[in-house]
Amino acid sequence: MTRPRGEGATGEYRWALPSVLLGDGRDGRRVHRSTRDWIVDIVMFLLASGLTLVTLPEIQDEPEPLIALEQVMGALACIGVWLRRRWPVGLAVVTAVFSAFLELVGGASVVALFTVAVHRPFKISGPVVLLSLVTLAPYIMLRPPDDMSPGAAAVLTSAIVLTAFAWGIVIRARRQLVWSLRQQAATAAEDAKRLERERIAREMHDVLAHRISMLSLHAGALEFRSDAPPDEIARTAGAIRTNAHQALQDLREVIGVLRHTGSGEEDPVPDRPQPTLADLPALVEECRQAGMDVRLDLRAEDAPEGLGRNLYRIVQEALTNARKHAGGAPVEVAVDGERGKGLSAEVRNPLATRHAPRIPGAGAGLIGLTERAELAGGRLEHGATPAGEFVVRAWLPWPVETTREGS
Structure with a gap:
């Protein structure tokens, strides 16, 4: 028109x-x-x-x-x-x-x-x-x-x-x-498509950044430990194959969704099951298997799905950043909150002692986390502390009455 x-x-x-x-x-x-x-x-x-x-x-x-x-x-x-x-x-x-x-x-x-x-x-x-x-x-x-x-x-x-x-x-x-x-x-339809693409872009950045950083970590282990036992090499190669397969699957799914949103079809594409707060222990265990030293203190497990998914993505990206910029350093994750007071998360790790080469896209994840928290009505802070640690703090509102999606 x-x-x-x-x-x-x-x-x-x-x-x-x-x-x-x-x-x-x-x-x-x-x-x-x-x-x-x-x-x-x-x-x-x-x-x-x-x-x-x-x-x-x-x-x-x-x-x-x-x-x-x-x-x-x-x-x-x-x-x-x-x-x-x-x-x-x-x-x-x-x-x-x-x-x-x-x-x-x-x-x-x-x-x-x-x-x-x-x-x-x-x-x-x-x-x-x-x-x-x-x-x-x-x-x-x-x-x-x-x-x-x-x-x-x-x-x-x-x-x-x-x-x-x-x-x-x-x-x-x-x-x-x-x-x-x-x-x-x-105009409203175009805005809806744009917002949906932005949401998909944020999701894919969080997911792919996590997967690719895992690939980089395992590949680095093979590179610097060429004399490792065969069973350890096989286990690391299997982890690389698994993460690569999952990254490709995520990429295929997002391409399919993007094609669908641009085709003008009315039937919605069913989303794959999204992670919630209850999946945080599995995420931490995956990081531990990759060689990270992660300690989790989870005190809120019944958060709504939408709220838990947002916090999961924030913790996932914070762990990805810690893995990329302070590899080998211990990471502490604390999640707490209750209905009516909000849900908070804190991820801290010691600052890197050696200068690592800048990874492409570094810094984009923190910007995306800030946008995600603000869109959910919350806030996010990050930066170095005088004690020599890098801290990511997030707070998301948890209303007294929430729907099943929670957002």
Whole structure:
């Protein structure tokens, strides 16, 4: 769906609604009518023709040349109604001028004025309706009615013109509202897709960073301990294979989800089981098998799924950072909290004593953790302490009443 030229999705309408909504040729370009447009145009043509036929008896007493001119111009004006989408303003101005002294052009003039009110903003349609009202004066002077006073005739004809104009304004306002709602719905859908992709990106960074750091740790062990016993080498190689397989599986799943979110399908892709707070001991045990010295103090095990998943990811990323930047140093993980007071986690480890080469993407994980905590309504702090430790502290709100998802 196109936007008005020079404006954003929520800006003012520079000319009119998109031609796809109005069936408007715009600036004389060819009109592409839908079935509904054809029906409306036929009705408008019949309306103009009907009004012309109704006023036909009014010219019976006129001279023959004037009657012939009236009939020709009335027929041409009715035929011109088919051009109302392509040249609405031009048709309205021409018919308004001719209706100042011709009777049978009045029906087409009313239809043309209605079209301008629908297809053009007030800064254009306003002067056109003003012109139509001005031409009523010479019309009443040249064709004074026999059954009413000139004042009553002026009021009646003005009411007809203003009614047609007001009707067009109402239809235009309704179409603007519909178009605006469609634009808002499209923008909301795009925002939802963007937020979903950002969420997937955060999840994949946490998961893949953990898996790849495990691969790096095991590969480093093989590199520096080439004389290790065969069974230890086989165990380390098996751990590398397992983590590589899991990383590939995670990558395939996220690619599938990203393709799905970009395909416009409505059926949701079922998510794989997500980790919760109860999975923290398994995560710590996996790190221990990789050679890390991790101590876990878990004092909150009944947290809601969404809340526990967020805290799990924070602890997972903090362990990944400790493994990358302070390999071999002992790590302490403390998780505590209760309903109504919040859920907190603290991960601390001694600072690295040797300068390690900078790992690609270093620092992005902490930024992602901060964003995750803030999106959950909590906070996250990290940094070195005077005691020579690096600490990551996170706090997430735990409402008194939570849903099953908890977020």
